[in-house]
Amino acid sequence: MKKIGILFGMENTYPHAFIDRVNEITKRKDIVAEMVQIGRVEQAVDTEYDVIIDRISQDVPFYRAYLKNAALCGTAVINNPFWWSADEKFFNNCLAVKLGIPVPKTMLLPSKERPTDTSETSFRNLKFPMEWNEMFSTIGFPAYMKPHDGGGWKSVYKVTGESDLWEKHEETGQLVMMLQEEIIFTDYYRCYCLDGKEVLIMPYDPLKPIHLRYATEPKTTGPAHKKLMELIKKHVLDLNQALGYDFNTVEFAIRDGIPYAIDFCNPAPDADVYSVGQENFEWVVEKSARMAIAKAKSNKPGVNNCTWGTFMQSSITKSDILKLRQ
Numbered sequence: 311m312k313k314i315g316i317l318f319g320m321e322n323t324y325p326h327a328f329i330d331r332v333n334e335i336t337k338r339k340d341i342v343a344e345m346v347q348i349g350r351v352e353q354a355v356d357t358e359y360d361v362i363i364d365r366i367s368q369d370v371p372f373y374r375a376y377l378k379n380a381a382l383c384g385t386a387v388i389n390n391p392f393w394w395s396a397d398e399k400f401f402n403n404c405l406a407v408k409l410g411i412p413v414p415k416t417m418l419l420p421s422k423e424r425p426t427d428t429s430e431t432s433f434r435n436l437k438f439p440m441e442w443n444e445m446f447s448t449i450g451f452p453a454y455m456k457p458h459d460g461g462g463w464k465s466v467y468k469v470t471g472e473s474d475l476w477e478k479h480e481e482t483g484q485l486v487m488m489l490q491e492e493i494i495f496t497d498y499y500r501c502y503c504l505d506g507k508e509v510l511i512m513p514y515d516p517l518k519p520i521h522l523r524y525a526t527e528p529k530t531t532g533p534a535h536k537k538l539m540e541l542i543k544k545h546v547l548d549l550n551q552a553l554g555y556d557f558n559t560v561e562f563a564i565r566d567g568i569p570y571a572i573d574f575c576n577p578a579p580d581a582d583v584y585s586v587g588q589e590n591f592e593w594v595v596e597k598s599a600r601m602a603i604a605k606a607k608s609n610k611p612g613v614n615n616c617t618w619g620t621f622m623q624s625s626i627t628k629s630d631i632l633k634l635r636q
């Protein structure tokens with residue numbers, strides 16, 4: 311009997327629907343799904359799971375360490391805990407540029423406060439002053455300032471000018487922030503990507519209250535809309551195949567018909583029926599159940615069964631990029 315587990319925190323709808331869907335499909339004959347149960351975590355000792363869907367280890371370091379050991383022992387962990395530990399938004403933007411996917415112009419800012427247990431000498435490699443004028447004139451104002459490794463709209467600021475930026479930067483403590491060009495968009499989309507091949511493009515209005523964000527219609531229609539959807543799908547696949555995420559969302563802001571990737575480091579993306587709506591929920595439950603079953607079937611005992619993106623397999627080369635674009 312193969313086992314699929316799901317690790318989760320305060321979510322109430324998706325995990326149970328996922329478990330039920332897997333068990334309905336497999337009829338619990340040769341594959342069964344359940345909530346992950348942890349009684350003991352011992353080094354290099356196998357877990358009982360062929361596949362684990364991870365929805366929470368970003369907030370619980372104990373689980374992240376448990377998952378790395380599970381991956382070492384052969385569990386296909388969705389998403390790869392090693393890569394997720396290394397990844398952050400600034401790097402994702404850098405990779406997008408190399409892949410030829412439009413992203414807002416972005417700069418990385420040193421944190422307001424020095425990290426704990428460091429001294430002034432720890433920042434001595436920074437030029438004094440740094441090239442602020444060049445940075446600000448490249449990005450322009452208004453701009454967005456947000457953590458390079460964040461999520462859930464925490465510490466996301468819109469800054470109107472230099473003095474506003476410094477005032478807001480005061481509040482950011484030890485967070486490493488990015489300064490990003492504002493994309494004034496006509497449409498916005500949020501896209502699920504599963505298994506590096508399934509894409510669901512959802513119109514999304516980030517300016518509405520949370521419960522209404524998915525209740526929106528795109529403004530473009532007809533052939534232009536169709537072309538845009540094809541382009542978005544291609545960008546979503548390119549990004550996720552390069553990053554190696556099995557389960558992720560990518561957000562795009564559309565300006566002058568060009569989709570700019572805004573936020574694509576969401577490896578435990580919101581999948582609550584009450585926010586994404588019944589139709590999108592059904593899609594994500596079904597596709598993720600099918601993905602987990604396929605991974606359980608193809609799991610080879612004792613080897614690393616996690617997904618490694620093309621970037622991790624070899625540093626990305628021009629020929630990889632060309633292959634991705636085909």
Ligand SMILES: Nc1ncnc2c1ncn2[C@@H]1O[C@H](COP(=O)(O)OP(=O)(O)O)[C@@H](O)[C@H]1O
Nearest residue numbers: 414454460461462463464490491492493516573
């Ligand atoms: N460069 C940008 N241009 C326009 N809007 C942005 C930009 N960056 C962020 N936003 C707005 O802020 C929201 C939150 O930022 P995002 O990068 O998605 O952070 P989080 O990972 O916390 O969700 C986005 O959904 C979008 O509405």
Ligand SMILES: [Mg+2]
Nearest residue numbers: 462463561573
């Ligand atoms: Mg976001």
